[in-house]
Amino acid sequence: MANILVVDDEMGIRELLSEILGDEGHVVTAAENAQQAREFRHGGVPDLVLLDIWMPDTDGVTLLKEWQRDGLLTMPVIMMSGHATIDTAVEATRIGALNFLEKPIALQKLLKAVQQGLSQGPKTARAPTLYPQPAAASGESNDTVVTAGVFNNPASSEAAHITTMPSVAVASESLFSSSFGLPLREARDAFERAYFEYHLIRESGSMTRVAEKTGLERTHLYRKLKQLGVDPGKLSKKGG
Known part of the structure; x- marks a missing residue:
């Protein structure tokens, strides 16, 4: 880190x-x-x-x-x-x-x-430093981002897969049965939302691995999740 x-x-x-x-x-x-x-x-x-x-x-x-x-x-x-x-x-x-x-x-x-x-590396040795974030300008959100390094543990990812996949499968069946009555665009959005949520939970929130699994560039993946209203942070907690 x-x-x-x-x-x-x-x-x-x-x-x-x-x-x-x-x-x-x-x-x-x-x-x-x-x-x-x-x-x-x-x-x-x-x-x-x-x-x-x-x-x-x-x-x-x-x-x-x-x-x-x-x-x-x-x-x-x-x-x-x-x-x-x-x-x-x-x-x-x-x-x-x-x-x-x-x-x-x-x-x-x-x-x-x-x-x-x-x-x-630095030219002189020093301890790691955390920085205070300045007050955000009017109308702008705070840009501080915290680490997501906890998602890089393969063992925890595998455990998350074992414990969460059954519930995801049940949710997927429910999704398909309830989506047929929707207009095509809404049904497609519902499927895509469930698809990305499935992979985010399975990969414990790692955007790198989700990008690899779904075949999307990271930039495109971020935009797609934002468009669908999917919050990777919340889903990573379910996967962890």
Whole structure:
């Protein structure tokens, strides 16, 4: 488990990265601008920073320069952007960035870059730090995401499968018998909802394994669950 700071002015990007990395077992803190990122960095040293380049107040490259100037660039930093030029990426690397990811970020590239960054380790030894989340701006939800590492235990997953599958099977039979009287679209949504709930319970809430089982990309899977009103967190408790 690592403490990762995600800095991006787009709420959707912060939420998506937080969900993916949280599901991988990391503690994720999100900052929506450079000022919040500064506050987090002065409060502790994250194990890794994912830093967007284009932000409204202070861009990521400028923030990276500040940290280097003030001796605060003691953690791996991965830059992100959907509009940066090669020159910008080269400059960020020269300053001290470890890697550069182009948006939209492919899942495997993200996980590989994060693993590579964490393997670098800090320049100075220190204990893991948890970060306080700043008050959310008016109209915006809090972006703090807690770890989901408990779902990575194969033994507990198998036990969950044994104890929960009979009830799921009964529910599925009831679903089919009650869905034939619905309009096609509603019946299809009911089936898809039961289908994903089945796999979430069986896999103890692991979005990685559910994505593999259902053949969907993680990004598509998150959007589908949100569309169907399925809460992976609640179902993971049933599976655990």
